[in-house]
Amino acid sequence: MQDKNPGEGKIMPDAVRIHEALPRLLAMISGKERIELENFSMEIGDLELWIPTGTATAPSGSSAAIYQKPTALIPETFFPLEEDFVGRIHEVRLGETASGGGTRGKVLTIGGSDYPPFVSADHPAPHAPIFALDVFDMEVPLPKVLMENVKDVVSDPAEWARMNVKKYNADMITVHLMSTDPLIRDASPEAAARTVEEVLQAVDVPLIIGGCGDPRKDAQVFCKVAEVADGERLLLNSVTLGMTETKTLDVVARAAKKYNHAVLGFTGLELNKAKELNRRLYEYLPPEDIVMDLTTVALGYGLEYSFTIHERARHAALMGDTELQQPTISASTNAWAAREAWMKMDKKYGSRGLRGPLWETINALTLLLAGVDIFMMMHPAAIRTCKDMIQTFSEKDAPVPDGIARWATMKI
Amino acid sequence: MSEREPKKTIKEISPIDVYKLLPKTNCKECGEANCMAFATKVVNGELAVDNCPPVTKEEYRVNLIKLEDLMAPAVRTVIVGTGERAMKLGGKYVLYRHEFTYQNPTPIAIDISDDLSETERDARIRAIADFSYNYIGRELRLDALAIRSTQHDPAAFSAAVTAVAAQTDLPLILCTYDAAIMAAGLAHIRERRPLLYAATKDNWKDMAELALRYTCPLVVSAPHDIALLRSLVRTLVAYGVKDLVLDPGTAVEPGLSGTIHAFSQIRRAVFSGGDELLGYPLLGTPITAWLSPEISHELIQWKEACAASMLLSRYADLLILHSLEGWVLLPQLIWRFNLYTDPRKPVSVDTGVRVFGNPKKDAPVLITTNYALTYFTVESDIKSAGIDCFLIVIDTGGNSVESAVAGRYLNAESIAAALKDTGIADRVNYRYLIIPGLAARLSGETEEASGWHVLVGPKDSSGIPAFLKAHWPPKKW
Numbered sequence: 001m002q003d004k005n006p007g008e009g010k011i012m013p014d015a016v017r018i019h020e021a022l023p024r025l026l027a028m029i030s031g032k033e034r035i036e037l038e039n040f041s042m043e044i045g046d047l048e049l050w051i052p053t054g055t056a057t058a059p060s061g062s063s064a065a066i067y068q069k070p071t072a073l074i075p076e077t078f079f080p081l082e083e084d085f086v087g088r089i090h091e092v093r094l095g096e097t098a099s100g101g102g103t104r105g106k107v108l109t110i111g112g113s114d115y116p117p118f119v120s121a122d123h124p125a126p127h128a129p130i131f132a133l134d135v136f137d138m139e140v141p142l143p144k145v146l147m148e149n150v151k152d153v154v155s156d157p158a159e160w161a162r163m164n165v166k167k168y169n170a171d172m173i174t175v176h177l178m179s180t181d182p183l184i185r186d187a188s189p190e191a192a193a194r195t196v197e198e199v200l201q202a203v204d205v206p207l208i209i210g211g212c213g214d215p216r217k218d219a220q221v222f223c224k225v226a227e228v229a230d231g232e233r234l235l236l237n238s239v240t241l242g243m244t245e246t247k248t249l250d251v252v253a254r255a256a257k258k259y260n261h262a263v264l265g266f267t268g269l270e271l272n273k274a275k276e277l278n279r280r281l282y283e284y285l286p287p288e289d290i291v292m293d294l295t296t297v298a299l300g301y302g303l304e305y306s307f308t309i310h311e312r313a314r315h316a317a318l319m320g321d322t323e324l325q326q327p328t329i330s331a332s333t334n335a336w337a338a339r340e341a342w343m344k345m346d347k348k349y350g351s352r353g354l355r356g357p358l359w360e361t362i363n364a365l366t367l368l369l370a371g372v373d374i375f376m377m378m379h380p381a382a383i384r385t386c387k388d389m390i391q392t393f394s395e396k397d398a399p400v401p402d403g404i405a406r407w408a409t410m411k412i
Numbered sequence: 413m414s415e416r417e418p419k420k421t422i423k424e425i426s427p428i429d430v431y432k433l434l435p436k437t438n439c440k441e442c443g444e445a446n447c448m449a450f451a452t453k454v455v456n457g458e459l460a461v462d463n464c465p466p467v468t469k470e471e472y473r474v475n476l477i478k479l480e481d482l483m484a485p486a487v488r489t490v491i492v493g494t495g496e497r498a499m500k501l502g503g504k505y506v507l508y509r510h511e512f513t514y515q516n517p518t519p520i521a522i523d524i525s526d527d528l529s530e531t532e533r534d535a536r537i538r539a540i541a542d543f544s545y546n547y548i549g550r551e552l553r554l555d556a557l558a559i560r561s562t563q564h565d566p567a568a569f570s571a572a573v574t575a576v577a578a579q580t581d582l583p584l585i586l587c588t589y590d591a592a593i594m595a596a597g598l599a600h601i602r603e604r605r606p607l608l609y610a611a612t613k614d615n616w617k618d619m620a621e622l623a624l625r626y627t628c629p630l631v632v633s634a635p636h637d638i639a640l641l642r643s644l645v646r647t648l649v650a651y652g653v654k655d656l657v658l659d660p661g662t663a664v665e666p667g668l669s670g671t672i673h674a675f676s677q678i679r680r681a682v683f684s685g686g687d688e689l690l691g692y693p694l695l696g697t698p699i700t701a702w703l704s705p706e707i708s709h710e711l712i713q714w715k716e717a718c719a720a721s722m723l724l725s726r727y728a729d730l731l732i733l734h735s736l737e738g739w740v741l742l743p744q745l746i747w748r749f750n751l752y753t754d755p756r757k758p759v760s761v762d763t764g765v766r767v768f769g770n771p772k773k774d775a776p777v778l779i780t781t782n783y784a785l786t787y788f789t790v791e792s793d794i795k796s797a798g799i800d801c802f803l804i805v806i807d808t809g810g811n812s813v814e815s816a817v818a819g820r821y822l823n824a825e826s827i828a829a830a831l832k833d834t835g836i837a838d839r840v841n842y843r844y845l846i847i848p849g850l851a852a853r854l855s856g857e858t859e860e861a862s863g864w865h866v867l868v869g870p871k872d873s874s875g876i877p878a879f880l881k882a883h884w885p886p887k888k889w
Contacts, residue, residue: 069650069652070647070651071617072647073643074646076643077639078638078639078641081681081684081685083680116676118673118676119673119680120676120677121669121670183853213818242820297785300750301786302750302783302784303747303750304751304753305759307725308510311509312510315510337812339872339874340743340746343872346738347738350739351739355739358714358739358740358743362747366722369672369725369726370725392665393669395669400663400670401666401667403703404661404700404703407697407700407703408561408589408609409561410702411525411527
């Protein structure tokens with residue numbers, strides 16, 4: 001009765017396969033090549049992409065009272081508002097080098113913001129947001145457009161990780177240990193730990209370790225992985241309030257502490273829950289070991305909830321709420337859950353080959369503006385666009401282009 | 413102005429503040445039960461003070477002025493166009509969406525230049541006016557046309573404006589820096605209240621005269637120069653022009669970071685710094701992406717799309733775009749719709765059985781989650797296909813199917829409990845349940861826990877009609 005790969009949602013591949021078109025899409029994004037993407041299409045095998053990460057009043061009367069119309073511009077000045085914020089986001093170090101007891105090529109530091117994001121060139125974030133690319137430890141159904149990029153490595157997490165770093169400049173790798181799910185393969189913690197060791201040997205970037213979402217099983221897996229990767233400053237993704245019910249939260253937190261890792265606290269679009277989870281974690285871990293996942297929902301499926309909760313959390317943190325001063329993470333790959341990202345639609349809505357990657361891009365850019373520190377993403381064009389955007393924000397004295405006013409009269 | 417009391421922010425205004433200034437007759441002409449109920453809706457942003465018919469009468473003139481002053485947003489409201497299609501720009505009360513529902517969703521205008529052939533022009537007008545997308549039961553549309561003078565010819569501009577105005581009742585934006593050309597375009601559509609783009613440091617006096625003569629709102633443009641923007645606003649207000657829109661300049665590449673900074677600094681100056689000169693709607697022009705020497709249209713469109721979405725999030729009250737491609741516009745229209753919803757709207761809907769059409773004893777039973785967006789999507793798909801069925805909404809803590817399954821909010825036990833609690837077994841004479849495709853892995857357990865047969869439905873609810881056609885009724889009944 002259960003059809004593992006029902007035909008619904010399948011889209012027939014067109015002449016131009018996504019894997020052929022991808023390098024050109026990337027070239028296009030980087031401004032190197034003109035490309036026609038009219039026949040660009042993708043096949044979506046499965047949309048199950050959820051990554052279990054766990055005063056003013058009118059200047060009245062001034063003109064009415066003074067009938068003398070001005071004959072020259074009245075001079076004015078402008079000084080950007082300097083706002084005071086008492087709070088600051090904690091810095092979290094991910095990955096550890098040999099000198100610190102790990103084997104990573106370098107340490108990545110996230111967080112540290114003491115001003116609202118992207119408000120002023122005078123207040124840049126101390127650390128640029130970073131990008132983690134996904135690797136799964138078993139064959140998972142992926143949308144065709146994503147699958148085509150990885151199909152040669154999909155059965156080998158280490159090889160997959162290597163490609164993500166070499167080809168797509170991944171700052172980090174997320175190893176999703178899906179096979180440990182008791183409802184799927186129920187792979188043992190030892191087997192999961194072996195996978196993690198293989199990936200650690202294949203790449204030298206810091207790792208995020210994704211569990212299966214089962215609070216008991218995840219605790220066993222995280223503890224084993226923490227032990228074999230002693231000192232590597234992994235990010236364990238994720239710990240939840242559900243783990244307090246199964247009495248496994250303290251077990252994972254203690255393992256993280258003992259073996260020098262960080263944890264990712266996952267809550268579902270509820271700020272009070274996020275605070276509660278942080279409070280629980282502070283009993284075992286310093287704030288420098290905790291990252292928050294407040295939940296990323298796809299554009300069209302509730303991104304506004306994610307956007308607003310991230311804005312609220314960051315604002316509250318800067319205003320001094322000590323329970324929310326953790327860096328945040330976004331699983332922007334979740335954008336692909338939206339039907340507008342993958343579905344075949346009337347041709348006036350354009351090519352899916354562009355619509356899908358743009359959907360993921362806009363999902364991430366929106367949360368970038370809200371202050372997110374780590375992005376978990378998949379489509380190379382989306383990652384490339386976001387990295388370029390962050391780069392432009394980091395150039396403090398970037399020249400402003402002349403002549404933008406010409407838009408009103410230019411010929412297109 | 414110095415002796416005035418500091419103005420209350422929207423969150424400080426209580427219904428009593430509004431009620432005190434109303435006629436207090438409980439006449440119900442506004443459609444509300446009484447004046448207090450009306451006042452509460454005004455404070456919540458659901459009604460405007462002039463929705464009270466009596467208060468607009470002469471005898472309450474002073475009250476109306478006081479009410480409008482009380483409720484005046486820090487970012488003024490500017491109206492472009494007339495009648496049903498008129499659009500409100502700005503009217504913003506807060507910086508952050510979580511403080512108070514954002515008002516007046518950012519209209520999106522598409523440009524049309526006066527050098528197009530008649531055929532091209534008419535096709536483009538139709539494409540703009542007809543563009544729509546049905547999103548959870550709502551038609552999302554484009555809002556306005558920006559007519560640009562690219563030939564520097566008053567006659568050509570006048571002809572284009574006249575032709576466009578004749579073919580659409582959408583609000584219009586007239587774009588030229590030359591007052592003589594602007595006058596030529598305006599002459600034919602004076603009653604349409606178009607937005608004039610733009611007054612600059614060089615032409616402000618002539619543009620101000622036009623804005624006053626034709627009572628049109630006017631854009632003030634000062635790219636990359638907020639001090640000049642303030643100077644122009646102060647001068648134009650002194651000149652008598654009240655309805656202004658601010659254009660701080662939009663640079664797409666390079667320079668989008670500077671644009672985002674400028675928009676943010678302007679809005680923070682208004683809301684945190686009390687800067688009245690900047691308290692006007694902001695115009696963003698992602699169309700500047702087309703100034704790029706880049707030859708790939710897809711690349712320009714990609715960048716225009718990214719800039720537009722970021723400006724929607726960062727306070728733009730009006731956008732002008734060039735791209736009419738669906739893949740560019742769809743995320744903008746959907747994001748705008750989402751961003752302007754009430755942030756207090758719960759993430760979840762009520763649980764229980766929803767009945768669609770006239771389901772008989774042999775109608776299908778489906779389940780979904782109580783996450784609002786999931787529910788509305790499924791509801792919209794069932795309704796638009798006209799399906800008679802029962803839909804059981806299960807408490808998943810407001811999580812969508814994927815996250816509810818991953819987080820164990822949706823499991824065999826919760827499904828079995830929902831079937832039992834809703835008493836659905838009494839309303840149908842079979843035991844077949846259709847679960848979402850994304851919950852496929854729960855099917856075996858659910859059959860054991862509930863005693864119902866489980867059919868794994870489509871992964872996206874758009875597939876429900878086709879699924880039912882192929883699989884309903886089940887072969888073994």
